[in-house]
Amino acid sequence: QWQAVHNGIGNTQYSGQVTLSTARSGSNYTLTDNDRGGHRTYNLNRGTSGTGSLFSQSSDTWGNGSPSNAATAGADAHYGAAETWDYYKDVFGRSGIRGDGRGAYSRVHYGNNYVNAFWSDSCFCMTYGDGSGNSKPLTSMDVAAHEMTHGLTSATAGLIYSGESGGLNEATSDILATAVEFHAANSADKGDYLIGEKIDIRGNGTPLRYQDKPSRDGASKDNWYAGIGNIDVHYSSGPANHWFYLLSEGSGAKVINGVSYDSPTADGLPVTGIGREKAALIWYKALTTKFTSTTNYASARTGTLAVAGELYGTDSAEYKAVADAWAGVAVGA
Ligand code: ASN
Ligand code: ZN
Ligand code: CA
16 A cells, blocks of 8 residues: 655664654654655564554654654664665665565664664564663664664575574674665764674773774684684674675775774785675675575685676686685685
């Protein structure tokens, strides 16, 4: 059924003032995005089951930038879902997480002081806690894109969430989270190679993860080693995140959007970057055409090299950079 799309205004906590696609229902507006498969955003109001209530109000201006206003987290989540949809569509020609034109839905204000966010295949939805003190909801754009990308991985390669495939599953979510953030070109949330830099999950202002040198978080691994499959998937993601940074930007020190990076290589040899767009495209095509549920680091190398060969040729600079970046994270031939 056809419903006119309205341009609401979102006053988000993390991404400034943004445009939100909304719909009209009787005398109210709702957070329903009919530009993007009917994606809806719901308020759990600290509940932990069901959908709570669809955000609905007489004004089409949502939130005020403060977490004490319930619609603020709704605006952030609705925005993050829209930017992720647009990135998949604009860059990969993919219509939604499952490629079928259908929007997922978001639930915010899950539980009390809940410091996490998660994707669920069974509800085809993502869920966000309000964070510590219910004041740092986990609704930043990169976290939204990370969670939605778990849905994409599940619908495609199906990388099992343990062992090396689990690390690759986590890295896929971080890689596309970064790609979405840069693509959005939001002046209040500029692109970076950091994950969760807005949500202050550690309480000291540092991000959750770093892609230039994953060990900056104190736990993630920069390079592959035998046995990396035995650590938490959020740490075994390190080498693939590091590979993505090296392939995008190259090795060495660099400042991007005011953030300083320094990416060393495992073999001490330099890597020349090919740009983030090509790096993300290679990963996406490998995810959707080469990877399977049991892909490990060695087969991720093989799969991404095969994609680079198909896209750019085996004599190309891109093919060489993919190989060099894997060598740079100690994944060899
Ligand atoms: N936020 C976490 C993640 O997406 C939830 C989990 O551990 N699955 O990785
Ligand atoms: Zn994850
Ligand atoms: Ca980020």
